[in-house]
Amino acid sequence: MPDWKQVVSQRMAQLNLPVDSEEEVVAELAAHLAETYDEARARGLVHDAAVALTLQEVRDWRVLANDISRAKLEDDLMTKRARTLWLPAMANLLAAMLLLMFMQRLGVQPRLLWVNAIEGKFALVFYIPWLIALPFFGAAGAYLSRLAQGGTFARLTAGLSPALVLIALICLIFPWGLLIDGLSLFRLVLFVGGLLTWGVLPACALLIGALPFLRQNTPSKGSGGENQHA
Amino acid sequence: MTKRIRSKITRGSGELAILSLLAEQPFYGFEIAKQIGERTNGALQFTLASLYPLLYEMEKRGWVEGHWQANDAGRDRRYYRLTTAGRRQLAPLREEWRAFFHALDSLAGVSHA
Numbered sequence: 029m030p031d032w033k034q035v036v037s038q039r040m041a042q043l044n045l046p047v048d049s050e051e052e053v054v055a056e057l058a059a060h061l062a063e064t065y066d067e068a069r070a071r072g073l074v075h076d077a078a079v080a081l082t083l084q085e086v087r088d089w090r091v092l093a094n095d096i097s098r099a100k101l102e103d104d105l106m107t108k109r110a111r112t113l114w115l116p117a118m119a120n121l122l123a124a125m126l127l128l129m130f131m132q133r134l135g136v137q138p139r140l141l142w143v144n145a146i147e148g149k150f151a152l153v154f155y156i157p158w159l160i161a162l163p164f165f166g167a168a169g170a171y172l173s174r175l176a177q178g179g180t181f182a183r184l185t186a187g188l189s190p191a192l193v194l195i196a197l198i199c200l201i202f203p204w205g206l207l208i209d210g211l212s213l214f215r216l217v218l219f220v221g222g223l224l225t226w227g228v229l230p231a232c233a234l235l236i237g238a239l240p241f242l243r244q245n246t247p248s249k250g251s252g253g254e255n256q257h258a
Numbered sequence: 259m260t261k262r263i264r265s266k267i268t269r270g271s272g273e274l275a276i277l278s279l280l281a282e283q284p285f286y287g288f289e290i291a292k293q294i295g296e297r298t299n300g301a302l303q304f305t306l307a308s309l310y311p312l313l314y315e316m317e318k319r320g321w322v323e324g325h326w327q328a329n330d331a332g333r334d335r336r337y338y339r340l341t342t343a344g345r346r347q348l349a350p351l352r353e354e355w356r357a358f359f360h361a362l363d364s365l366a367g368v369s370h371a
Contacts, residue, residue, distance in 0.1 A: 053310075055334065064288065092311070098311070099315040
């Protein structure tokens with residue numbers, strides 16, 4: 029009898045699954061082929077005819093590999109990404125921005141640091157109470173991502189999401205300013221100043237909170253599922 | 259478009275067939291294909307290529323659950339059983355198909371059963 033596991037794994041090179049899952053799929057498909065072959069032999073077919081009949085179970089192995097990868101993974105990946113990255117990141121962003129709005133509504137005054145640039149003066153704006161609160165948001169974002177089994181990248185991104193969005197906004201607005209007023213040293217200093225006060229500084233504050241949650245969990249012992257192949 | 263509709267009908271009927279079968283007792287993949295083929299006199303036939311993507315999809319949705327079990331000859335088989343979510347899915351699916359056949363019958367005089 030052919031080694032059906034070998035037959036399947038050779039033909040399913042396109043299978044794009046985690047190792048455990050891939051081994052399980054190969055074992056299951058091989059078992060199915062073995063049964064089909066045995067049944068064909070029991071019906072009196074000679075070896076070659078039984079093998080040929082068995083292989084007719086799959087017309088295109090590449091299509092099958094893609095179908096199985098899609099069936100097992102696609103939604104999982106999307107759901108997992110949403111659970112581990114987008115949801116914690118959005119919750120963190122929303123909470124941090126709401127706090128900032130709330131502080132502004134309450135009349136919390138920012139600290140202004142006036143900077144003399146060559147072509148004029150501009151103020152760096154610091155909402156100190158908001159910056160002090162940011163480590164908690166960084167921690168919450170990273171914690172929520174860890175709770176959903178997110179990896180280090182997802183935890184970090186979820187933790188830093190308010191700063192990342194602000195950096196992205198500043199980087200988007202800057203070229204528009206250049207288009208309208210043209211490049212000047214003053215505009216460049218303004219951009220760097222804005223990036224520091226609204227991007228880098230909040231990112232550092234968020235990172236302080238997120239750091240304790242970035243380490244990978246120690247895998248728990250004896251976590252074998254019931255689906256493990258005996 | 260026609261191919262897409264046909265694919266949806268095939269898929270839907272496959273899901274209903276598998277869920278109905280597993281509502282009786284757990285079966286492994288080869289047996290599921292065989293049982294469905296025999297009970298429908300070959301009208302519904304699953305090959306390995308059509309069965310497993312559907313089974314894995316249903317497993318991902320939580321309708322069925324697979325577990326490995328060795329038979330007397332020591333051959334490992336992955337048995338599928340219906341979950342509570344799958345059992346809950348069965349009644350509305352049956353109703354959908356009943357309505358579908360009824361509609362088709364009214365339109366084209368195609369009587370089911």
